[in-house]
Amino acid sequence: MAPGQMAARLTDGEVLPGLRLVTLPMGVQDVVTLTGSFYAGDTFSPTGQRATAEVTAAMLDKGSERRDKFEIGAALESVGASISFSSDDYRINFNARCLKADIPLVVELLAEQLRLPAFHAKDVASLQKRAEANLQRQGESTDEQARIAFSQHLYPDTHPNYVPSIEDQMADIKAVTPNHLKAFHLAHYGLGNMQIAVTGDIDRAILEEQFKAHFGDWPSVEVTPRPLDDMRASTNGSGGTHFVTMAEKTSVDLILGMAVGIDREHVDYRPLMMASFILGGNFSARLMATIRDEAGLTYGIGSSLGGASDGKDGYWTIYATFAPDLLEQGRAATMEQFEKWLSSGATADELAAKKTTITGSYQVGLASTKGVAGALLDIMERGRPLSYLDDYPEEIRALTLEQVNSVIGRYISLDRLTIVAAGSIDADGRPLAGT
Numbered sequence: 001m002a003p004g005q006m007a008a009r010l011t012d013g014e015v016l017p018g019l020r021l022v023t024l025p026m027g028v029q030d031v032v033t034l035t036g037s038f039y040a041g042d043t044f045s046p047t048g049q050r051a052t053a054e055v056t057a058a059m060l061d062k063g064s065e066r067r068d069k070f071e072i073g074a075a076l077e078s079v080g081a082s083i084s085f086s087s088d089d090y091r092i093n094f095n096a097r098c099l100k101a102d103i104p105l106v107v108e109l110l111a112e113q114l115r116l117p118a119f120h121a122k123d124v125a126s127l128q129k130r131a132e133a134n135l136q137r138q139g140e141s142t143d144e145q146a147r148i149a150f151s152q153h154l155y156p157d158t159h160p161n162y163v164p165s166i167e168d169q170m171a172d173i174k175a176v177t178p179n180h181l182k183a184f185h186l187a188h189y190g191l192g193n194m195q196i197a198v199t200g201d202i203d204r205a206i207l208e209e210q211f212k213a214h215f216g217d218w219p220s221v222e223v224t225p226r227p228l229d230d231m232r233a234s235t236n237g238s239g240g241t242h243f244v245t246m247a248e249k250t251s252v253d254l255i256l257g258m259a260v261g262i263d264r265e266h267v268d269y270r271p272l273m274m275a276s277f278i279l280g281g282n283f284s285a286r287l288m289a290t291i292r293d294e295a296g297l298t299y300g301i302g303s304s305l306g307g308a309s310d311g312k313d314g315y316w317t318i319y320a321t322f323a324p325d326l327l328e329q330g331r332a333a334t335m336e337q338f339e340k341w342l343s344s345g346a347t348a349d350e351l352a353a354k355k356t357t358i359t360g361s362y363q364v365g366l367a368s369t370k371g372v373a374g375a376l377l378d379i380m381e382r383g384r385p386l387s388y389l390d391d392y393p394e395e396i397r398a399l400t401l402e403q404v405n406s407v408i409g410r411y412i413s414l415d416r417l418t419i420v421a422a423g424s425i426d427a428d429g430r431p432l433a434g435t
Helices: 052-058 069-077 100-115 121-139 142-154 166-175 178-188 204-215 269-280 286-294 324-344 348-365 369-382 388-397 401-411
Strands: 011-016 019-025 031-039 082-087 091-099 194-200 240-245 252-259 300-306 315-322 418-423
Touching: 011 204, 019 204, 019 369, 031 100, 031 369, 052 082, 052 121, 052 178, 069 100, 082 100, 091 100, 100 204, 121 142, 121 166, 121 178, 142 166, 142 240, 142 252, 142 315, 142 418, 194 369, 252 324, 269 286, 269 300, 269 315, 269 324, 269 348, 269 388, 269 401, 286 300, 286 315, 286 324, 315 324, 324 401, 324 418, 348 369, 348 388, 348 401, 369 388
Parallel strands: 019 194, 240 418
Antiparallel strands: 011 019, 031 091, 031 194, 082 091, 252 315, 252 418, 300 315
């Protein structure tokens, strides 16, 4: 299917009250990809039980009231199908892949896991142990510690972009009980805001029939994200420099950036994203070309916008990894490129090249059923018209150099820069003895 012609072949409709289904047949034989979501993510966890939503989602594939996890796994494996679950700040996400003939089985199992999770105490305890081990590994990661510290210097602890300390995350996980999970599931899981995209070799009539059969009597729930107005990051305050000491590390992770105060639907977001991509979005961007290729100071450096979905006021960062004894030199070189970008902006040649890169990457992503399904779900969640599937490349191509350069100074400033580094460095950023 040629790029720019997909939206015309989409079918959109509410199969059940609170269950929207968008389908797109694609030129593949037998393969079907399904992806969907609904509100029940981390921000909906009860006060004092921050890990409840995350653990609830993680328990969905650990067995249902009808079948244990081994029986479900065997049923899927027997037909070469898969179902997975995850959660983020706002949503529970589910993904499935199967052959066309196995849609009835996959929808049945998807509904069973979403509607009737078992929440067995032994499985909850096992998950908590695995989560604790994973958090312990993260606690030794310079990248993770830098990310945590950066988020905490920008956002209040009530904001979705705030990342709790490893110790607090462990305490949150340990505090969850099966009763907490059951209560959360009862209150937040159901129809009402479920959105599903299905692509591939599909028969929409069969899909609708199966969703009605397995989700038709699932009650609706009223779930609305709380406003962020009282907990946004300040975009007027000063930044600062902060060092996190971690002994016996071979590298230091550096993050510098600031809150930008806009989300991804803001008119300035796309040009700001492009400006940041020109600075450090890929291997041919300025930061990699200068700090890595020319100066040889790092293997990895880049810049990006983040934390700006679902109305969240996002942030902009430069991130890099240096050897402890190269941190000061690397930081100075990074600041030189940052200040040059801040004062002079992008060039016409850079903009033209990155437009080609971004639109090309997008179109490559739409070559697979998984890529198209993911793009469709993102559009649905954002409340965009489905024509955006075809329109996005044109939106990128329409960006002007004036638009891109004008937003840099509007949202990025030297005096608001927050700098965080984590690794084998002391409180002043100097390498620890022996590193």
